[in-house]
Amino acid sequence: MQIEQILKKVEKGELTAREALAQLAGEKEANLGFARVDVERPRRRGMPEVIYAEGKTADQVIQIVRALRAAKQAVLCTRSSPELFDAVSRVYPEARYHDAARLITMGDEPDSKKIGLVAVVCAGTSDIPVAEEAAISAEWAGARVERIYDVGVAGLHRVVNHLDTLRSARAVVVVAGMEGALPSVVGGLIDRPIVAVPTSVGYGTHMKGVAALLAMLNTCVPGISVVNIDNGFGAGITAALINRLGEPGA
Amino acid sequence: MQIEQILKKVEKGELTAREALAQLAGEKEANLGFARVDVERPRRRGMPEVIYAEGKTADQVIQIVRALRAAKQAVLCTRSSPELFDAVSRVYPEARYHDAARLITMGDEPDSKKIGLVAVVCAGTSDIPVAEEAAISAEWAGARVERIYDVGVAGLHRVVNHLDTLRSARAVVVVAGMEGALPSVVGGLIDRPIVAVPTSVGYGTHMKGVAALLAMLNTCVPGISVVNIDNGFGAGITAALINRLGEPGA
Amino acid sequence: MQIEQILKKVEKGELTAREALAQLAGEKEANLGFARVDVERPRRRGMPEVIYAEGKTADQVIQIVRALRAAKQAVLCTRSSPELFDAVSRVYPEARYHDAARLITMGDEPDSKKIGLVAVVCAGTSDIPVAEEAAISAEWAGARVERIYDVGVAGLHRVVNHLDTLRSARAVVVVAGMEGALPSVVGGLIDRPIVAVPTSVGYGTHMKGVAALLAMLNTCVPGISVVNIDNGFGAGITAALINRLGEPGA
C-alpha cells in the first residue's frame, strides 16, 4: 500500500512531510485544467484510465491521450465517433478504430500476451456492436476472446451447439436486447460466471433496454451479474479482470 | 344479430317501438342497484358474465350469483377468499372452491363437454396459483387442459421433455415470473398460439411482475401475446376461445 | 419430433453418433458469421424466419435474404426503410414493398392459399401503418384478412356497423393508440379471441404507447391478449396461427 511506503520514507527522513503530502495528494496526476489524468491507475487498478469520449471535444480527448502516452500507457477511448477518430489519428497515426464497437485503441495493451478465454455471446445481429465493444475491451485488457454471435433463444440448438466453447471459457459475456432471456438460458447450461449486458435493441415497451435489463437482473439462475444497458466496455473489462485471476489457493 | 331481429319484429308489428327500445336497452339485465347483471352475455359472448370478487362484499357477490343462477347460468367467481367461499357456500352448498386458484365455480360449465387441448405451462412452483387459475378457467369455458408445471429455463431439458404435448395443444398458456423467459423458449419450439402470463413472483426490480411482463411483450418469437400480471383467468379464457374455433375453411 | 427420428436412425445404423450430433447441433443453419439463419424454422414453427431490419445494414439483410431464398423460403422483412427496399430490390427485383407497413415481402407466402378470416380493426387513421403491418403479416402467414379502419370509440355506431364481419372472423386484431379503449368495446360484442395492439399514436402522458398498452392489459373483458407497442407484425402472426387451427375435436 502506497501510503505505508510514503510514511516509511518520512520516518527514514527520505521525504519531508510536505513532499509526502504532495505525493499523497496525487501530484503525479496530469492536471490539464479540464481534466486530471490519473496516471497512477495502472499501479492501483491494473490498467490505465480509459477515456469516455461522449461529451468531450476532440481537443480534450487528444490532450488526455497525450498525457497517457507521455506516461507510456495504452489508450482505450470508448463511444468514439468516426469524426473523433479522424481528429485523433491526424495527431496519432498509430491509433486504430473499431467501427462497430466505436472504440479507439492505441499502444501496447495492458496485458499484451492474451491469456485464458473469455467467450462473448450475443443474441442477434443487431446486438453485435455492443458485443464487439465487450470483446475488444476484454482483448485490450489481456484476455483471449471467442465470439459466438446470433444465437438467440428462438432457436435453442444454436446456443447448445457451442456448449464446449462456453464451458471452456473462464468468464462469459452474454449480450442481448429484446426479452433479454439469453443469459438465463446460457447460465442454466454452464458453471462459469456470466456478465450479462442488456442492449437497447427493441422498441415500444423495451424502453431502450430497460426490459432486457430487468429480465437479466431477475434471472432465476445464480452466477449472473449485470452491467448498464449497452455497456459492452464494462462487461469486457469485468470479464478480463475475472479471467486474469490465478489459482485460488495460490 | 339481435338488433336486426328486433327491428324485423317491429316491422312485422310484433313489437311496438317502446317495447323494442326496452329490449335494446337491456331490460333483461338484472338490475340489483349496485350491479346490473348482464344475463344476455352467453348469447353475445358465448359464456356467462364472470364475477370479479375483489372490492365486492360477500352480500353483493351472493346477490349477483342469485341473478345468474335465476337465469340458469354457470358461475365463475375470481379472486375469491376462503371467507367469501364460506359465505357463498352457506347459501349455495353446491359451490366448489379451488383454493390455489382462489376461484369459486358453480353449475354446469358453459361447455360441459371438454374438447380440444389447452396446455398450461409454468416456470416454477411459486407460479402454480396463477397457472391453476388459468387451467380451471379454461376448463370452465370448455377446454380439455393438460398441466406442465415447474419447467423453468434453468433446466431446458424439462421443457423439451414435453414437446409432444405442447405440439398437440391448440393453444398454450405459459405462466412465468422472474425473468419471464419461458414463453420465448416454448415459442421457439412449437407452432401454436401462446398466451403468456407474467406473475408477480420475484423481488426487487421485478416490481411485482413488471419485469416478467416486459420480457414477454418484447419476445423475439412471433405468435405470443400477453395478459395482465397474475391474470390467469384472462389467459385461460383466451385460450379456451381459441380452442373452441372450428375448421378455418368451414 | 426430430430428435426421436434422429435417434432411431442412429439405432438403425443409418447415422453415426457424430453425424447425429451435427444434425442436432443445427448444422443446417446457414452461418453468415454475423447471423445464423434458421432454415429449419418452417418445419419447427410452421413458417420461415422473419428478418427484423432495424439495426442491420442493407448488406446484412441481403445476405440473410440470400440464405432464405437458397432454402426456397419466403421472405418477410419488418421495419424496412424505403432505402433498404431500394438496396434489396436491386438484387431481388421480385421484392415487394408495402410502404405504410414498412414491410418487404418476397417469394410464395407460407400458406399461399388464403383461408379462414382475420379481421384487422383500427381506431384512427393515424393507426393505419400498424394495422397494415398486422394485416399484411397475417396474409403472408396464410390468412384471409378484412380491414375495418377508423372506427374509434368516439362514435360507437361505426364499430357496431361491422359486427357481422367481426363475428365471422376467427381472430380479430384490434389496433388503437390514445386511450386504447377499442379492444374492450369490440371484445364486449363478440366471442372471438382478440389480439390487441397498442400504438404510439398520442402525446404527453401517452408516453409513446404506454397509456394504450396499460389500458389493453387492464381490460375488463376476458379473451383479449396484447402484444408490444406498434407490434403489428406480432399481432398478425398470432392471429394467423389462431386462424390456422383445425377443428378442436379433430
Next chain:
Amino acid sequence: MQIEQILKKVEKGELTAREALAQLAGEKEANLGFARVDVERPRRRGMPEVIYAEGKTADQVIQIVRALRAAKQAVLCTRSSPELFDAVSRVYPEARYHDAARLITMGDEPDSKKIGLVAVVCAGTSDIPVAEEAAISAEWAGARVERIYDVGVAGLHRVVNHLDTLRSARAVVVVAGMEGALPSVVGGLIDRPIVAVPTSVGYGTHMKGVAALLAMLNTCVPGISVVNIDNGFGAGITAALINRLGEPGA
C-alpha cells in the same frame, strides 16, 4: 374584491393601516396551533374549507370542526374512518356518516336547495365507494345528483340505456377503474362536460389506478378532464361548481 373594500375603509379613516393589515393578514382565520382554519373561504370560494382526515388525529379533526361550527359553517370531512366518526359523533351527535364514501357531513350544506343535475356514473360495483364520494360531495355543494352504477363498457347497452339522463345533466362525473374506457364512451354520446375519476380498482399493471388515469388523460373525446386517482371528492366539487353556473349571456 376584499382588498379594495379594505383600502376604501382606510381611505375613509374607518380602519387604521395596522387594522387593515391585520384583516388582510387573515386574522379571521382560526389559529389552532397545528391548523389555521380558513373561515373566510365561503366568501372567497363559495363553500367552507373541507377537512382531509388522513394523517390527522381525531382530536385535531374535532378541533377543526369546532372552529368551523363556531363560524356557523357546514362540515365535510373526507377519508374518514368509522373510528374517527365515532370520536366526532360523541362530541357532535348531529354528524352523519356515509360509510361507502367514508365521508362525515354536518350542518346545513353550502347550498341547501339542490339545483341542476349532476349525473354520477360508474363502471363497476367495486367503483361505487369513489362514486359515492363524488355524489355526496356534489350534493353537499348544492347539486341534485342522479346515480348510474355498474354500466361498464363490456355491455354497451347498459350505458346507452341512460342516455336521456346523461343528456339532461349539466355535468357528468364518470368513475372507472380497470382500463378506464368509460369516460370516452360516454363522452362520445353527449355534449356535456365530463369529469373523469380513475379508481385504484384493478391489479398488476393497473398500478393502483395509473392505467385508468392514463387512459382518461389520453381520451380521443374532447370535453373530458380528469382528477386524481380515487378523488371522488374533487370530482364532485368540480361538477357542483359547473352545475352552479347561471346563464352565460346573463
Next chain:
Amino acid sequence: MQIEQILKKVEKGELTAREALAQLAGEKEANLGFARVDVERPRRRGMPEVIYAEGKTADQVIQIVRALRAAKQAVLCTRSSPELFDAVSRVYPEARYHDAARLITMGDEPDSKKIGLVAVVCAGTSDIPVAEEAAISAEWAGARVERIYDVGVAGLHRVVNHLDTLRSARAVVVVAGMEGALPSVVGGLIDRPIVAVPTSVGYGTHMKGVAALLAMLNTCVPGISVVNIDNGFGAGITAALINRLGEPGA
C-alpha cells in the same frame, strides 16, 4: 334520442328494418377508406368532428376537410404544421392558420356568436403556444375568451392583479409548466371551475410535463380538473362546454 325516432318510423312503416339498420349503422358517415368522417357529430356532441393532424398525410387531411365542408361543418385541425397549412390553403384559400397554436380553422364556428367568458391564464411566456391552442379552441366552440399571460407564482401580485376578470369568468383554463403550481394558487382565490393544462416546458425531472401534471392532479384545492400534457385543445373545448350551459334551475 335518434334510435327511438328510427324505431317509431319502422313502427309507422316509414322505414323497413333494413333501412333502419343502415341508418343506425351510421351510413351518414362519410367513408373515405382510411377514415370515416362522423358528420352526425354536431347533432350528438354539439360541435363537428375535429381533425388531429399528427400522423396524417396532407392528402388525408384535405379529404377529411372536404367531407366536413360538404356537410357544411366548420373545421378545426390541431397539431398542424405550416407545411400542412400550405397544402390545405392551396385547396381552401379561406383556411386560417394560428401559428403559435398550430391550428387551422375554417368556416363559421360552431357558435358564431361568442357568449359567456372563459379566462385563459398561463404561467410563463414559454407556455403561450399551449394557452393559445386553448383560447382559439374555446373561441371556435363559441366562447368569449380573455387571455392573462405570464403570471407565474414567482410574483404573486401578477395573478392577484387579475382577480376581477378571473371571478367574472364562467370557466378558467390555467396553463403551466415547471412546478405546475399556478392552478392551485388561482383555485384558492376564486369559485369557478378550473381546467388545468400541464405543459412540457421544463427540463430534467420535468420529464416533458409529467412533473407539472402530477402537481395539478394533486392540488389541495377542489374544483380543479386536468387534461393531458400540452392539450390546450382539450382544455379549451371543456371550458367552452361549461361556458355554454344555461341556468341550472331552468
Next chain:
Amino acid sequence: MQIEQILKKVEKGELTAREALAQLAGEKEANLGFARVDVERPRRRGMPEVIYAEGKTADQVIQIVRALRAAKQAVLCTRSSPELFDAVSRVYPEARYHDAARLITMGDEPDSKKIGLVAVVCAGTSDIPVAEEAAISAEWAGARVERIYDVGVAGLHRVVNHLDTLRSARAVVVVAGMEGALPSVVGGLIDRPIVAVPTSVGYGTHMKGVAALLAMLNTCVPGISVVNIDNGFGAGITAALINRLGEPGA
C-alpha cells in the same frame, strides 16, 4: 488538515510510520463488529454521527449510543419507534422522545447556545411530523427555530401573514405534500435560501411523495434546493449548517 499534522509528527519522529497508519486508518473509530462508530465526526463534520434507527435492532442502537456517550458526544436517533425509545430509556433515563418527529435525543446538543434563526414552514396539519423532525434536528444542531404551520397555498394570506418572520430567518425549511407548491410561493417572496422537503402526504398519483418532490425540483424560483421525501432530518441539518455560517468577508 489532520493528515498534514500526522505527517509532521512522523517527520519529527513523534510517531512511527506504523502508528501514523493506525491513526490514519481511524483506529479511533469504535468497532462494534456490526458497526464502526465514527467518533471523529465532530472534528471533521462539526457534529456527531447520527443514528438512523430503521433496520437496526434496539440492542444495536443501544450499543451505538454507548459508544457515542463514551466519547462524550450528543445523540440524535432518527426514525425511532416508541418501542425503541422504551428500550433506550431503560438504559439511558435521560433520553428524550419527540413523538411526532419520532426522534430520540440525548446529552448536550452540538451547539447548546441556540443562534441565528431557521424558519420551518409547513403546508398542512398532516405535514407536521416531518416539519417537527426538521425543527428539532435544526435545534439539535444549534439553530434557533420558529415554526409556521398549516399555511398551504389554498389560502395565500396565511403565508403572507408571516413574511416578516420569513425574511428575518437565515434559512427557511418549507415542508409540503400534495402538489408541493408552497416552496415556490414562499421563494417568490423572500431572498433567503430555502430547503424544500416533499412529504408523502397525498394519495393516488402522489406516489408517496414523488409528485411533491418533482414540483419542488422544477420550481421556477431560484434559491430552492430539495431533500429526499419525508427527510425532515436532512433539511433541518442543512438549514442549521447554513445558519451557522459567519460573515462572508470574515
Next chain:
Amino acid sequence: MQIEQILKKVEKGELTAREALAQLAGEKEANLGFARVDVERPRRRGMPEVIYAEGKTADQVIQIVRALRAAKQAVLCTRSSPELFDAVSRVYPEARYHDAARLITMGDEPDSKKIGLVAVVCAGTSDIPVAEEAAISAEWAGARVERIYDVGVAGLHRVVNHLDTLRSARAVVVVAGMEGALPSVVGGLIDRPIVAVPTSVGYGTHMKGVAALLAMLNTCVPGISVVNIDNGFGAGITAALINRLGEPGA
C-alpha cells in the same frame, strides 16, 4: 414590507384606494403582452428576474432585456444558444456570452464586489458545462468562486487534494453525472452546506440524469440538498444566497 407602507400612505391620504390598488397590483411590472417583467424583484428577492431562454423567440428575449435594462437591472439569460446571443448582441453589444455554460450576462452584476467563497466541484470533464453554469451564476449573484474540476470518485486522492479549499468555502456546489456519488464523498469530509447538481451525463439506466439525482437525494450524509438535473443555474444562485448571509447572531 411593501403592503404596510402603501397602507400607511393611504392612511395619511398620500394615496387614494385606487392608486394603492394599482401599486399593489404591480403596475410597476413591465407588461409586454407576452410577458410581464417583474422589475420589483431586486427589492423583494435581492436580485433581478432571470430570463429562461428555452421556448422564447429571440425577439421576446430582446424585449425582456430591454425592460430590464430600462429598469437599470443586470441581465442573466440561461439556456441561451449561440444564435440567440448573436441576435441579442446585435442590439446590446455589451452582452457577454459564456459558451460552455450557455449563459448571456449584461450590466453590473447584482453584487459587483465579489465576497465570500463558493466552491464549484465537478466529477468529470463532461460535467463542466453544468459546473460553469453554476459558477458564473454564483459570480453574477455576488460570490467569489473557486473551480475544482474532474475529481471523480474513481480516484479519491483527487478530491482529498482540495480539502483546504473546500473547507474554507461558505457553500459548495457539487456537480456529478454517472452514479452521482461525489456529493456524499465530499460531504463526508467537510462541515459546509452542499448543493448537489445531478447532470445528464451517462447512458442507459442513467435515464438522462435520474440515476444521479436519486443517488444525491438518498445520500447518507446530512447537509446536502439537491436541485434539478443539469440545473447549474439554480445551484449557483442557491450557493450565492447562502454565501451572502451575515453573522447569525447579528
Next chain:
Amino acid sequence: MQIEQILKKVEKGELTAREALAQLAGEKEANLGFARVDVERPRRRGMPEVIYAEGKTADQVIQIVRALRAAKQAVLCTRSSPELFDAVSRVYPEARYHDAARLITMGDEPDSKKIGLVAVVCAGTSDIPVAEEAAISAEWAGARVERIYDVGVAGLHRVVNHLDTLRSARAVVVVAGMEGALPSVVGGLIDRPIVAVPTSVGYGTHMKGVAALLAMLNTCVPGISVVNIDNGFGAGITAALINRLGEPGA
C-alpha cells in the same frame, strides 16, 4: 457433453432410441408434481439446485429437500422464515438456520474445503442481512469469506483501512443501500472483480432499492457488475464461481 455420450451408447447398441430419449428428457429429475427437482444440476452447474422458499408451502419445501437429500446433495434454502425452519428442522434436525440471512443450509457444502478469498463489504449496519446472505451463500459454494461491515462513504477512512484485505480477495461483494456509492469507491482502489448488491435500505425516492441499483449500474469504475436488489444470494454465488477459477493459462 452428455448428449454425445448418450448418442455413442445408441450407436453401440447399449441404449435403444426410446431409452436414450428418456434420458435426454431428464427422467433423472425428481418429479414431485408441483416441482421437478433438477438432480443433474451439480454435474451441469457445479452445485445443487437451490430452493427459493418464497411462495412455497413448508410441505413443498420439505418434499424438495427430501428429493435433494435422496440424491445426496447439499441444501441451500433462501428467503426462509423462522416458521419454515421450524417445520423443516422437525423433519431434518441437522438443518441449520442463519437468521440474519434467512437461509437454511443442510448437508456437506458443494466444496467443503473453503478456498481462495471472497471479501463481503457493506455500507451500513442495516445492510448486514443482505451481506450475510451473500457471505453464507459464498461459503456454501466453497469460498473462504472475510466480512468488512459498516464502512460507508460518509467516513472514507473506514474503507481505506481494509485495503489490504480487499486487494488480497479474488472477488469482492459490495453491499449498499442509500445512494449506493460504496462499490464505486471500493472499485477505484482495487483491481479485483466486484459484484455490487443494492439493498432496499432507504426511504422515499430510494424506491426500495432502485436508487442504489441505478447508482451501481452507472458506476464510473469498470469491473463492477450488479445483481438484483437485496439479492445477496446471487452475489455470493457469483463471487464463489469467480473464486473457484483456476490459473487462466491452465
